[in-house]
Amino acid sequence: MNVFDVGIIGGGVIGQGIAYELSKAGLKTAVFESGEIGGKATSAAAGMLGAHSENEKRDIFFELCLESRNLYPSLAKELLEQSGVDIELVQEGMYRLAFTEEEGRFLQSLADEDELEWHSRENVLANEPHVSEDIAGALWLKHDGQVKGSSVCHAYAKGARKYGASIFEQCPVFDVIKEGKAYKLVTSQGVFICGKVVVSSGVWSGFFFEKLGLRNPMKPVKGECLAIKPKKLVINKTVFYEHCYIVPKKDGTVIIGATSYENDWDTHPTVKGVSELMIKVQKIMPEIGSEPVVSAWSSLRPQTADGWPYFAEHPEHEGIFFATGHYRNGILLAPITSLIVKDMILKTNQYERYVHSFSLNRLLSDAKGR
Amino acid sequence: MNVFDVGIIGGGVIGQGIAYELSKAGLKTAVFESGEIGGKATSAAAGMLGAHSENEKRDIFFELCLESRNLYPSLAKELLEQSGVDIELVQEGMYRLAFTEEEGRFLQSLADEDELEWHSRENVLANEPHVSEDIAGALWLKHDGQVKGSSVCHAYAKGARKYGASIFEQCPVFDVIKEGKAYKLVTSQGVFICGKVVVSSGVWSGFFFEKLGLRNPMKPVKGECLAIKPKKLVINKTVFYEHCYIVPKKDGTVIIGATSYENDWDTHPTVKGVSELMIKVQKIMPEIGSEPVVSAWSSLRPQTADGWPYFAEHPEHEGIFFATGHYRNGILLAPITSLIVKDMILKTNQYERYVHSFSLNRLLSDAKGR
Amino acid sequence: MNVFDVGIIGGGVIGQGIAYELSKAGLKTAVFESGEIGGKATSAAAGMLGAHSENEKRDIFFELCLESRNLYPSLAKELLEQSGVDIELVQEGMYRLAFTEEEGRFLQSLADEDELEWHSRENVLANEPHVSEDIAGALWLKHDGQVKGSSVCHAYAKGARKYGASIFEQCPVFDVIKEGKAYKLVTSQGVFICGKVVVSSGVWSGFFFEKLGLRNPMKPVKGECLAIKPKKLVINKTVFYEHCYIVPKKDGTVIIGATSYENDWDTHPTVKGVSELMIKVQKIMPEIGSEPVVSAWSSLRPQTADGWPYFAEHPEHEGIFFATGHYRNGILLAPITSLIVKDMILKTNQYERYVHSFSLNRLLSDAKGR
Amino acid sequence: MNVFDVGIIGGGVIGQGIAYELSKAGLKTAVFESGEIGGKATSAAAGMLGAHSENEKRDIFFELCLESRNLYPSLAKELLEQSGVDIELVQEGMYRLAFTEEEGRFLQSLADEDELEWHSRENVLANEPHVSEDIAGALWLKHDGQVKGSSVCHAYAKGARKYGASIFEQCPVFDVIKEGKAYKLVTSQGVFICGKVVVSSGVWSGFFFEKLGLRNPMKPVKGECLAIKPKKLVINKTVFYEHCYIVPKKDGTVIIGATSYENDWDTHPTVKGVSELMIKVQKIMPEIGSEPVVSAWSSLRPQTADGWPYFAEHPEHEGIFFATGHYRNGILLAPITSLIVKDMILKTNQYERYVHSFSLNRLLSDAKGR
Ligand SMILES: Cc1cc2nc3c(=O)[nH]c(=O)nc-3n(C[C@H](O)[C@H](O)[C@H](O)COP(=O)(O)OP(=O)(O)OC[C@H]3O[C@@H](n4cnc5c(N)ncnc54)[C@H](O)[C@@H]3O)c2cc1C
Ligand SMILES: Cc1cc2nc3c(=O)[nH]c(=O)nc-3n(C[C@H](O)[C@H](O)[C@H](O)COP(=O)(O)OP(=O)(O)OC[C@H]3O[C@@H](n4cnc5c(N)ncnc54)[C@H](O)[C@@H]3O)c2cc1C
Ligand SMILES: Cc1cc2nc3c(=O)[nH]c(=O)nc-3n(C[C@H](O)[C@H](O)[C@H](O)COP(=O)(O)OP(=O)(O)OC[C@H]3O[C@@H](n4cnc5c(N)ncnc54)[C@H](O)[C@@H]3O)c2cc1C
Ligand SMILES: Cc1cc2nc3c(=O)[nH]c(=O)nc-3n(C[C@H](O)[C@H](O)[C@H](O)COP(=O)(O)OP(=O)(O)OC[C@H]3O[C@@H](n4cnc5c(N)ncnc54)[C@H](O)[C@@H]3O)c2cc1C
Structure with a gap:
């Protein structure tokens, strides 16, 4: 009963975006959220989709931003249909x-x-x-352009629910424990067994990096x-x-x-x-x-230390994914992040270049663990 | 300085709609509002554009509602452009x-x-x-369909300002006094001379009916x-x-x-x-x-007594217009009301049938004054 | 039915204070308030009881302030008992x-x-x-010291109601008309006959000064x-x-x-x-x-022009009283104002010096009417 | 630097009350709070001090309630002095x-x-x-009687800060790990070393019971x-x-x-x-x-299962205390809870009967762990 294909830790715009794409793809998905859906950074954002305003270099991060921004017009339509929520996309430049x-x-x-x-x-x-x-x-x-960040998150959440996702509020995750091929998520509402786990807990993700043997990159x-x-x-x-x-x-x-x-x-x-x-x-x-x-x-x-997000599977613990560190651009990057995570989980290899560039190597290279 | 072509008493959706159309047509327009723009019935409305939901008969009131509803799609675009405000028009039936x-x-x-x-x-x-x-x-x-009533009002107000209208908040009108061919509006912020006057003070309009020698139809x-x-x-x-x-x-x-x-x-x-x-x-x-x-x-x-609004010039005091009594349908009817009032003031005779049907005769026939 | 001993125009802290004292003294009192009780200056005040902080001179205005401030401790107790509302009096200096x-x-x-x-x-x-x-x-x-201004007003209002006062909200007064020995107050909710009238409409009182043949002293x-x-x-x-x-x-x-x-x-x-x-x-x-x-x-x-309030009966229209112009000190002065107005209405002659000093002579001396 | 005598997990009224008493007693105290101080059950409470309204039996829980209620009048004075916050104690029955x-x-x-x-x-x-x-x-x-629950919590918090306590908001505790004679608290803001630990995390405390080898009694x-x-x-x-x-x-x-x-x-x-x-x-x-x-x-x-709180040191892990499970009476019981925890930590043996009656035996007797 408490068994899911994927358990997502954190119900901000990133976690909800991922939940939406995964449940739409047919996976049995759960989101575990300490407080209320979208209640943290996601609600505070101004909602700019600033592919250019946030980038002067023409590097892969810029490409990531641009691609995500360009996903918004069709996403806005889709979410309106699925959830009834208008994310207030404006594209006046x-x-x-x-x-x-x-x-x-x-x-x-x-x-x-x-x-x-x-x-x-x-x-x-x-x-x-x-x-x-x-x-x-x-x-x-x-x-x-711009959108309303909290509405993107709520639209994703309602859409995810419609596709069958479970969303647990007031439900902090305290621990991730290997259990055979799956993982136990230990929460205040009990233990859940999840085939895969996504860490998307915003600035609070740092704990899970450490817990899972990595250095905490989050500030x-x-x-x-x-x-x-x-x-x-x-x-x-x-x-x-x-x-x-x-x-x-x-x-x-x-x-x-x-x-x-x-x-x-x-x-x-x-x-x-x-x-x-x-x-x-x-x-x-x-x-x-x-x-x-x-x-x-x-x-x-x-x-994160270098200001870029992580989209990566844990090097040692198969099935644990990180999708966090979006700094000033989490609203902009939610659509592409969701697709990249789906890609990694379903192993469809569509976003290899991003998976390559936003990997955990940046953490590991430096020094492993604390 | 305190002289206007038209003075509008009341800054709800009706008064602001009228101010928008008149100032767009080039008239020097002022709105006098007791409290804050749109702060009364207008903000409370659910915003339904219920031409059918509010009517079973196929009378002229129904036609009025239908025509007003059908003005909304193009109005929504126009207001977005003029004011930057999206009135959240939804047309799902x-x-x-x-x-x-x-x-x-x-x-x-x-x-x-x-x-x-x-x-x-x-x-x-x-x-x-x-x-x-x-x-x-x-x-x-x-x-x-439906819109957001308060946004319609604010969009009209910002648009009117852009076309040169003056809007006085915290400025109740206490009296309307004939002064040559014009009228003095006595307010807490002093006296204003207006060539024409529009009474659009919602449920508080009753006072002006009485003051101007008519029976108070408003409850x-x-x-x-x-x-x-x-x-x-x-x-x-x-x-x-x-x-x-x-x-x-x-x-x-x-x-x-x-x-x-x-x-x-x-x-x-x-x-x-x-x-x-x-x-x-x-x-x-x-x-x-x-x-x-x-x-x-x-x-x-x-x-009003019969539930219909009034669009009418005062029978004895030329240049004083009533545009009030919208009961359950003021949001729906704001667009057509604004055009009808403009029509009456500019004497363009486009909406004679409505002016005919929503006249003060209903009040006068019965008994004059109290 | 619509007949009162005293009609009070304005339901801020001043109007409500007066309503409290008059109804406590047995008069049939009504308050007419344009919007909501205490919704204007009264709710905005910081609530300082600054007899000294607001005065460096040792004139009669200072004495007025001091006397009013010193009424607060016992008033706080009385209002708590009558209304259940704690006005949050603090006296730390x-x-x-x-x-x-x-x-x-x-x-x-x-x-x-x-x-x-x-x-x-x-x-x-x-x-x-x-x-x-x-x-x-x-x-x-x-x-x-200090109090919570909005609570003083609400405590007065609930106390007044308990002593039988009527309070009409959403009920602007438009006109005051002599009717035999009494006055007709013309409001959006109809006409009320009042033996005496008190103008305590804050900054909006100016209209009534003018209406009643005086210069508007209010800005x-x-x-x-x-x-x-x-x-x-x-x-x-x-x-x-x-x-x-x-x-x-x-x-x-x-x-x-x-x-x-x-x-x-x-x-x-x-x-x-x-x-x-x-x-x-x-x-x-x-x-x-x-x-x-x-x-x-x-x-x-x-x-007002000289920054002092008016406590005065109209020089020509017996039974019309002004209690307004409290500028920066209406919360401080509400208790003494209420007693002075009661004194004038009941002709108990307890506050003659204040009635003398805060009279309309300041207005009249200068020029009468506009 | 990150070393404290006592670390308290949870900044509701219970955690803050304990922080206040301990820091007043001279201990170097820290509170770790997932979200904002008093933001959960504590702010929702009606604030009744219902020693009798909540009890018909005359058992030790009733005595606990009564004793706590009777602490309020002097506590209210003390907190006002220390923190400037009035907890709005009313004692009308x-x-x-x-x-x-x-x-x-x-x-x-x-x-x-x-x-x-x-x-x-x-x-x-x-x-x-x-x-x-x-x-x-x-x-x-x-x-x-009654108080304002959120104000009790904030008054305690400000008082505790004045006595030197540190309060970390947005700082969930994920783990409690034995480290010599002390404990490491693992949080999203890093690791803190605490001589003693108090679990006062309201309904979310359940996780710590389990983590520390006990059955989760919390629902x-x-x-x-x-x-x-x-x-x-x-x-x-x-x-x-x-x-x-x-x-x-x-x-x-x-x-x-x-x-x-x-x-x-x-x-x-x-x-x-x-x-x-x-x-x-x-x-x-x-x-x-x-x-x-x-x-x-x-x-x-x-x-908890039997509706009573726990005031208890962990049977195996010395220095870990539970002070939670206050169900419908956490505001009422905050004062006595704070003193009991202080008593346990300072070993002053003043509240032995309560420590005896609200021990973990109720949990252990039944079955240990899950
Ligand atoms: C002032 C401001 C302006 C911004 N403006 C923009 C902008 O214009 N455009 C843009 O693209 N971005 C903007 N951002 C950035 C954007 O808000 C973030 O990048 C984005 O919200 C990150 O989303 P998230 O889901 O990772 O984090 P969050 O929204 O913080 O969500 C993380 C969630 O995880 C939950 N959580 C934490 N720990 C646990 C746990 N152990 N168990 C369960 N749940 C847990 C939290 O409660 C939280 O709800 C802005 C940010 C701020 C602060
Ligand atoms: C609960 C509710 C739901 C509703 N739902 C719908 C709906 O779904 N669809 C729909 O079409 N309609 C709806 N309505 C009706 C609609 O709100 C009204 O018909 C409409 O707002 C009337 O607009 P107005 O401008 O005439 O009045 P108001 O919005 O009341 O504006 C009148 C203005 O005049 C000002 N004023 C009064 N006296 C003076 C004075 N002497 N001097 C200066 N200013 C003065 C007032 O302060 C006020 O701002 C609803 C109404 C309510 C209460
Ligand atoms: C920012 C600020 C800080 C202040 N701080 C302090 C302070 O610390 N201490 C202090 O003593 N004072 C302070 N004051 C001043 C104090 O708020 C005022 O002096 C006091 O509230 C005046 O009370 P009032 O009842 O005369 O006016 P208001 O509270 O404005 O009430 C007048 C009422 O009359 C009503 N009204 C108007 N026209 C009509 C009409 N035609 N018919 C019916 N009703 C009508 C209005 O709707 C209003 O509710 C402060 C004021 C401000 C703005
Ligand atoms: C509707 C309602 C009415 C009530 N009325 C009354 C009443 O009239 N009288 C009365 O006495 N009681 C009343 N209560 C009960 C009272 O509110 C509670 O008993 C009391 O607030 C419990 O306090 P607490 O500090 O244990 O819990 P909370 O106030 O819930 O505080 C626990 C804190 O721990 C934090 N936390 C949780 N997990 C962690 C973690 N891992 N790390 C860090 N922090 C964490 C939480 O964020 C929270 O702030 C009422 C309760 C409700 C819901």
């Missing part, structure tokens, strides 16, 4: 601002044919008239966000400068993110953090100063 | 349930070629598997709603029976409405009202019983 | 900080025997260790507040510097107030206002920077 | 209602000299006029509550009948509790549960039907 001539030259150097277009100051102000007049111009990231990067509900400002595109982004959501609220504090496990938005955000955003878009503040919140990004 | 054979026969008798289709019990349960197995079948209202009908956020249930269509409807919103919440208390000015959801709703909905969809309750609220529907 | 030597000398010059005591830097830091180390010392306002002063819920900081006393105060409430939250914008009718906390508060408070108490932000809000203080 | 003659006779048989007094129907209705007229009378539990009993904010009703005493209680809080809200579902790990208030509560309470106090609903919530009571 983003503006990356330059304030100095030098920044402008740098951004111009990034322009390409398909995705990145340099816009002059006048052009930007014509499109987004509330941006500061002090800008030098902006790079337009044509196809980067928290606290981030705070702010929501406003403009009475006047109409903002169409996401606009960002350095680490301050302005993300207009479909319901008329605008999310402003995000601070970044390494190794801080606190999850409350603080006076200091929120006031810093407020000051920054007023430089980028001065009129925001007179718009209504709605709320502020905070959560922990799961960062 | 609605199920009107029959529980007894007799109800079934009656609903079957309503079926027609285009819009209303009788579905057997099996068919309904195949489409909406969570509906009670006790049903006898349902009438499918193919094209009735409050208190309504309570409930929101749940299902973990399991996927509901696609709005489902209703008698006066209990289940409206699945795009963000995954489900609104359950609504109680009805005549002449009750209280605006708090009560233990009695909410428990009644909860009991009714569990009969219609038993599994809802185990889904999470999110919140409950209440507001006042503006009902 | 307040610290008025000096940062420069000059400020220190000035505050020392204010010290007296009973109420105001100069505390050295060391002494202050010993008592309130989280205050900035940059202070030069502080004046201790021994007996100034809004928007104020924003912020609440935090410290995990670490234990703050005992209210601490303030210039216009930034830190008010520790009994439930462990700390209110930080308040900004001040004249003639701004907007009632939303803005990015600009909230960030200014946050920056100021971090100077006064740096460790607050790392404490959790809970919420922010805003409302309108009812300010 | 409670009414246990009888609706039938038989119930009346039974309650009369419980009356005693000091604490329990039978009140006739008339007497009860004179004191609490809103109680249903159908009652037959009530037992007055003179000294049973969840889901409970839902409802808050209303009466506009009219003044309720002084807590009133209850069967498992429905009406608890008037000091801020004017009234908590209505609680449903009871065994072995249900869900933590959302459901349509079914909340409607059941609403129907029950309207029988007890019909006028509550027209009062405003504010919110509803739910959490998990930690129940």
Whole structure:
């Protein structure tokens, strides 16, 4: 009864995405979640699908981001049908601002044919008239978009349930113990036998790395966000400068993110953090100063040493998979992550290059265990 | 400075819709709102666009509803562009349930070629598997849909502002005084001179009828709603029976409405009202019983003696218009109301039949003043 | 049926306080409230009882404040008994900080025997260790305290109801019309006949001044507040510097107030206002920077030209009383205001000096009407 | 650095109470909390101190309850001083209602000299006029009172911090491993060495029993509550009948509790549960039907097989203590639990009878391990 093909530890957007794809593929899947579905980093995210905004290099991580982003339009339709939840996909592109001539030259150097277009100051102000007049111009990231992170997670969860997945809330996993060819997951709600196990517990995954004989690569990067509900400002595109982004959501609220504090496990938005955000955003878009503040919140990004996620089977314990470490990009990367994990479990070998690049070698090479 | 072409009293969905169309047409428009934009009935609505669900007769009120409903798809696009706000239009149709054979026969008798289709019990349960197995079948209202009422209002407001409208919040109008060919609106923020005046103050409009020498046709009908956020249930269509409807919103919440208390000015959801709703909905969809309750609220529907709205110029005071009394259908009727008022003010004579049918004669015929 | 001894326009802390005292004295009293009881300035207040913090002069306004403050301890008991609501009276005193030597000398010059005591830097830091180390010392306002403003209002309202008062919510008053020896109050819920009328509609009272032939003395002063819920900081006393105060409430939250914008009718906390508060408070108490932000809000203080309230019968319309204009001190002044109005209505002549000092002469002297 | 005298697993009211007493006694104490302080059962409690309402027998559990209840008045003062937080202690007694003659006779048989007094129907209705007229009378539990559970927890936490305790949030403990004479606590934030360990993880404690070789005695009993904010009703005493209680809080809200579902790990208030509560309470106090609903919530009571808590050192692992299983009475029992644990750790032998009665023998006798 308590036996599953796959047990997934953690019900954030990553765990739920995986549960969706696996149960859709016919596997008997269970998600074990300490608290509530999507209640941690996933709900805190601004939801940007920033393949370009988060990458300047043209490496495999960039390709991963791009491929995942491009999965969203059809995924949005599929999830709406399966779950009734609209994930609020917006694809208006983003503006990356330059304030100095030098920044402008740098951004111009990034322009390409398909995705990145340099816009002059006048052009930007014509499109987004509330941006500061002090800008030098902006790079337009044509196809980067956004979704509502918590809705992606809930849509995946409802879809997974429809395909037969079990979801256990208030159910922390304490231990993973080999039992023949399978694993016992020890939880507060008892023991479950799972043929395979996926560790997708966000910043709390570190424990399972250690438990399973690996080094803990995970550190928290606290981030705070702010929501406003403009009475006047109409903002169409996401606009960002350095680490301050302005993300207009479909319901008329605008999310402003995000601070970044390494190794801080606190999850409350603080006076200091929120006031810093407020000051920054007023430089980028001065009129925001007179718009209504709605709320502020905070959560922990799961960062690895090199900032890349892990998609990998345990080198010694067959059937244990890691899918975590998505840092600033877990919403963006949930669709591709889910497919990669399905690929690894079903051994369909479609994503070998990613499995190769995001393997545990980065951990092992360095030093094994603690 | 404090001079406008048109002054609109009340910033609910009706007043904001009118402000949008008038300022788009080039008039210098102001909205005066006692409290906050959309803060009254407009925010409380479930947002159904129930041309059929609210009408069995095929009279001119039905035609009005139908025409307004059919304006929504293009309006949704226009407002998204102008305001950045998505009004969350859903057009999956609605199920009107029959529980007894007799109800079934009656609903079957309503079926027609285009819009209303009788579905057997099996068919309904195949489409909406969570509906009670006790049903006898349902009438499918193919094209009735829904939106988010508060978002329609905010989208209209932001659009109106973009077209130059002024919106004064915390600004109750106390008096309307003839001043030459124009009117003085006396408010807590001073006096404003307006060429024309529109009364769209919902259930509070009654005062202006009396003030302007007419009988007060307005009475409050208190309504309570409930929101749940299902973990399991996927509901696609709005489902209703008698006066209990289940409206699945795009963000995954489900609104359950609504109680009805005549002449009750209280605006708090009560233990009695909410428990009644909860009991009714569990009969219609038993599994809802185990889904999470999110919140409950209440507001006042503006009902006239005959349940129809007024679209009319004052018989004696030229330039004063009434656009109120939308009772259970103000969200549905906002688009057509806005166009009719524009039509009356610009004297473009496009909606004469409605102006004729929804005139003040209903009030005057009876007795003038009290 | 719709006949009352006294009709009170406005159900904030002032209107409800008056309703309580009058109905307790046996009068048949009604409160007419546009929206919800206590929903405006009253709910926004930090609740300081700052007889000293708000006054440096030793004039009659100071005496009024002091007398009202001293009414609170017994009132708190009485209201708890009558209404079951605890108004959260705290009497730990307040610290008025000096940062420069000059400020220190000035505050020392204010010290007296009973109420105001100069505390050295060391002494202050010993008592309130989280205050900035940059202070030069502080004046201790021994007996100034605080309450929860919204609770005072609700306690008064429940007490008034118990003594038989009627409270009409969602019921704006539009007009006051002489009718024999009494007055007709014209409201959205119909007409009420009241022997006497009290205008206590906060910043919205201005309309009634004008309507009744007087000059409108009222202007809004928007104020924003912020609440935090410290995990670490234990703050005992209210601490303030210039216009930034830190008010520790009994439930462990700390209110930080308040900004001040004249003639701004907007009632939303803005990015600009909230960030200014946050920056100021971090100077006064740096460790607050790392404490959790809970919420922010805003409302309108009812300010008169000279900043003093009016307690006065209309010079020409007998039986119409004004009790409004409490600006920054309506919570502090509610108890004495209620007694003064009772005194005027019952002609018991106990508060003649206040009636004399806070009369309408200030308005009339200047110019009558507009 | 990561070394403590005592490590406490779980930061609900029990864990924080223990942390407070131990750090006050000079021990270097740490609390490890999976989520946020007091975020689970502790915040959900109605806060009744029901020594009598929860007990009809006169056994040692009753004595424990009584002794803990009697600790509250001085504790309330102490915590206010240490933490600035008022725990909102109310001591108006409670009414246990009888609706039938038989119930009346039974309650009369419980009356005693000091604490329990039978009140006739008339007497009860004179004191609490809103109680249903159908009652037959009530037992007055003179000294049973109430507090705000979440405030007790936060006051303890702030007090503990002041005495030097460390509190780690977002820090689940996964394992307890013997390390010489001490224990390693393995957490998501790394490993901590603790001389002694206290398991106070509420319903999630079960895992640690098993992990440490004992049988898991813990099962969840889901409970839902409802808050209303009466506009009219003044309720002084807590009133209850069967498992429905009406608890008037000091801020004017009234908590209505609680449903009871065994072995249900869900933590959302459901349509079914909340409607059941609403129907029950309207029988007890019909006028509550027209009062405003504010919110509803739910959490998990930690129940043991016999419904009693454990205060015990592990029979084989010296230095590991259990303080959990408080089921319906954790708020009531927090003060005595904290003192008993301190007593066990400091070996001061003051509470031997309780240590004797609430030992692990109940678990061991039956069968050891699974
Ligand atoms: C302020 C902020 C802004 C962000 N903005 C963006 C953005 O714009 N775009 C983007 O792509 N990303 C963004 N991110 C990053 C994104 O939120 C994360 O990368 C993503 O949510 C990670 O998902 P996850 O499922 O791995 O983690 P989480 O959402 O944290 O989920 C992990 C889950 O595991 C559970 N868990 C932990 N331990 C256990 C256990 N032992 N047993 C059972 N369950 C357990 C937790 O309770 C949790 O629910 C942002 C993050 C923050 C904080
Ligand atoms: C529970 C419930 C469910 C409903 N469901 C639906 C539904 O599914 N579909 C549908 O189509 N309709 C629905 N309705 C009806 C719909 O909400 C109303 O018909 C519609 O909101 C009316 O809009 P309005 O702008 O006329 O009124 P309101 O939204 O009430 O706005 C009137 C505004 O006028 C302001 N005002 C009043 N007096 C003054 C003054 N003197 N000066 C200045 N301003 C003033 C008020 O503050 C208010 O903001 C529902 C209503 C309720 C209560
Ligand atoms: C940020 C802030 C902080 C403050 N801090 C403090 C403090 O620490 N200490 C202190 O003593 N004071 C403080 N104040 C001031 C205090 O809040 C006000 O002085 C006080 O609330 C005024 O009470 P009121 O009843 O006159 O006004 P309000 O509370 O505004 O009530 C007036 C009521 O009249 C109603 N009304 C208006 N027009 C009509 C009409 N036509 N018909 C019917 N009803 C109508 C309104 O809806 C409203 O409910 C603060 C104020 C603000 C904004
Ligand atoms: C609806 C309801 C009404 C109630 N009413 C009353 C009442 O009126 N009076 C009364 O006395 N009692 C009442 N109770 C009971 C009372 O709430 C509980 O007995 C009490 O809160 C238990 O406290 P606790 O600290 O043991 O548990 P919790 O408050 O549940 O705290 C346990 C903590 O341990 C943490 N934790 C769990 N696992 C781990 C781990 N592995 N590592 C780190 N941390 C962990 C959890 O996150 C949690 O914060 C009520 C309960 C409910 C649900």
